[in-house]
Amino acid sequence: MKTLDDTVNLLSRLPGIGKKTASRMAFYILRSNYDFAEALAESIRQLKSVVHFCPECGSYTETDPCPICSSPLRDKSIICVVEQPQDVLTIEASQEFHGLYHVLGGLISPLDGVGPEALTLDLLQKRVQRLQVKELVIATNPTVEGDTTALYIKKLFAEYSVSVTKLATGIPFGGDLEYADRITLAHSFRGRIAL
Amino acid sequence: MQFVSVSFFNFRNLETIKDFNCNAEKIFLIGNNGTGKTNFLDVLYTICYGSSFKASDIANAQHGTSSWKISAIKHTDKLVDTLSVSWDKETGKQYSINEKKVHDRKELIEKNPVILFSYEDLSFVKGSNESRRQFLDQTASLCDNSYIECLRNFKKLLKLKNFSLKNHTLDLLDIYTEQFSVYAFELVQKRRRIITELSQIFSDTVFKITNGSCKLSLRYIPSLAEASIDDCRMQIKKINGRELSAGMSLKGPHRDKIEFIDEIGDFSLRASMGQLRAIALSMRIAQSLIFSKFHGTNPIHLYDDVLLELDYEKRIQFIQYLPPSSQSFFTFLPTEPYRDYLDKKTMIVEVSNGRFFHRNSI
Numbered sequence: 001m002k003t004l005d006d007t008v009n010l011l012s013r014l015p016g017i018g019k020k021t022a023s024r025m026a027f028y029i030l031r032s033n034y035d036f037a038e039a040l041a042e043s044i045r046q047l048k049s050v051v052h053f054c055p056e057c058g059s060y061t062e063t064d065p066c067p068i069c070s071s072p073l074r075d076k077s078i079i080c081v082v083e084q085p086q087d088v089l090t091i092e093a094s095q096e097f098h099g100l101y102h103v104l105g106g107l108i109s110p111l112d113g114v115g116p117e118a119l120t121l122d123l124l125q126k127r128v129q130r131l132q133v134k135e136l137v138i139a140t141n142p143t144v145e146g147d148t149t150a151l152y153i154k155k156l157f158a159e160y161s162v163s164v165t166k167l168a169t170g171i172p173f174g175g176d177l178e179y180a181d182r183i184t185l186a187h188s189f190r191g192r193i194a195l
Numbered sequence: 196m197q198f199v200s201v202s203f204f205n206f207r208n209l210e211t212i213k214d215f216n217c218n219a220e221k222i223f224l225i226g227n228n229g230t231g232k233t234n235f236l237d238v239l240y241t242i243c244y245g246s247s248f249k250a251s252d253i254a255n256a257q258h259g260t261s262s263w264k265i266s267a268i269k270h271t272d273k274l275v276d277t278l279s280v281s282w283d284k285e286t287g288k289q290y291s292i293n294e295k296k297v298h299d300r301k302e303l304i305e306k307n308p309v310i311l312f313s314y315e316d317l318s319f320v321k322g323s324n325e326s327r328r329q330f331l332d333q334t335a336s337l338c339d340n341s342y343i344e345c346l347r348n349f350k351k352l353l354k355l356k357n358f359s360l361k362n363h364t365l366d367l368l369d370i371y372t373e374q375f376s377v378y379a380f381e382l383v384q385k386r387r388r389i390i391t392e393l394s395q396i397f398s399d400t401v402f403k404i405t406n407g408s409c410k411l412s413l414r415y416i417p418s419l420a421e422a423s424i425d426d427c428r429m430q431i432k433k434i435n436g437r438e439l440s441a442g443m444s445l446k447g448p449h450r451d452k453i454e455f456i457d458e459i460g461d462f463s464l465r466a467s468m469g470q471l472r473a474i475a476l477s478m479r480i481a482q483s484l485i486f487s488k489f490h491g492t493n494p495i496h497l498y499d500d501v502l503l504e505l506d507y508e509k510r511i512q513f514i515q516y517l518p519p520s521s522q523s524f525f526t527f528l529p530t531e532p533y534r535d536y537l538d539k540k541t542m543i544v545e546v547s548n549g550r551f552f553h554r555n556s557i
Contacts, residue, residue: 110355111355144348151373
């Protein structure tokens with residue numbers, strides 16, 4: 001059945017969805033009432049037409065600027081720099097950070113054709129100057145590319161009166177040493193602090 | 196740890212077989228050249244390390260086929276594990292332990308230690324510094340489970356730094372030099388620690404194997420003197436201009452040297468073929484012993500034609516000094532006096548045209 005096959009093929013292109021799961025989803029939609037299928041299709045259409053990048057921070061938003069950038073309650077003197085929009089949601093869920101965000105749109109990786117010019121660094125420079133930002137918190141992943149990007153940002157803002165900090169790495173809170181992977185554990189040992 | 200059976204499908208010249216019994220402490224594979232003895236060893240090596248010591252994945256597939264699969268059942272204490280590696284032209288290579296997919300090859304290496312004694316071992320004694328570094332990296336990976344990660348990160352940074360040097364992206368070069376220094380420092384420290392341990396065991400072994408005629412030790416010459424990370428960075432920055440002209444990194448662990456020295460200097464430059472072979476065997480023995488020392492268990496040994504070039508007396512001497520193993524596989528030509536090395540724990544397997552037959556041992 002061409003229509004069913006097309007749906008399965010499209011669904012299986014979603015991350016984490018294989019052919020079997022895609023088939024199960026397609027059959028579920030077939031079995032459900034018409035309103036559900038219509039609402040799902042409309043929701044996906046809306047997602048693409050309404051959600052867009054915030055012109056300020058580069059995160060996903062439905063309004064310009066995004067609720068975080070336009071909130072008077074957020075501390076505008078501190079910006080957390082992340083790789084992708086999903087990272088904003090992850091950090092927001094912690095309710096620990098009350099500053100602004102800046103989404104880079106990737107990490108420096110010249111071997112993959114991503115140089116510093118491909119990231120939103122010029123926008124970040126303008127924001128830091130305009131908002132008189134005092135601290136940049138780099139929250140890139142602890143990988144070679146993440147560290148390169150963090151060091152590049154540190155170098156870029158060396159002449160600015162802004163302090164550049166980086167998220168700490170170590171054992172997850174409430175976690176069990178038994179389940180910590182050895183690289184994290186090794187980093188935790190190297191970064192141990194006095195009590 | 197001991198393999199109790201092995202299965203292979205479409206793997207080189209080996210006839211497809213399921214659950215071939217190899218449940219013995221010593222297994223002698225007897226056959227003429229080209230019959231499949233070394234391929235059998237490579238099946239075990241590939242299962243343990245995830246990659247072949249002989250050929251590429253595509254070359255492992257039998258002529259006219261586009262996939263292969265090998266698996267083995269292994270006993271460790273009271274546990275039974277099924278290890279398998281499969282390759283398909285479309286989907287690539289996959290590893291699994293007890294039918295659970297293994298995502299990183301290093302998980303296999305940690306769980307299935309195997310030491311291969313091969314004719315090719317001469318390459319790290321008389322060959323390039325790269326072969327010696329590879330031997331050292333393999334040894335360190337067997338003993339220090341954070342070594343592979345450190346080596347991978349270093350190699351990635353070396354590639355990135357070289358890219359930056361070649362393309363003159365100077366804004367990134369400083370950053371890569373900084374990251375490079377961190378991993379280079381860590382890697383050299385780890386290598387030095389392993390070399391110190393390895394050298395002591397190697398010296399004792401080579402002395403015994405050569406009946407006291409070779410008094411050797413290992414000398415590690417790192418390309419970067421590693422007083423501190425900052426010191427490494429300064430050394431690299433000093434040669435920045437030269438590196439930019441060359442378009443590649445000229446200093447770092449990728450240029451480290453390892454020498455076999457006596458009181459005069461690098462012995463490998465003066466050694467006879469027999470002495471070179473004794474050094475190679477001693478290095479492998481040392482690799483096995485250092486693994487046992489670090490982990491408290493013995494690895495599996497694969498001996499591929501290693502006795503072939505030794506005279507009868509040296510063979511007996513070598514057999515005497517074999518390090519303890521949990522299981523050993525040997526390949527022999529039918530004309531070799533393999534019966535002289537048999538004991539009650541030996542299983543004899545005759546190999547002919549990629550087929551395997553059990554024979555009575557003693």
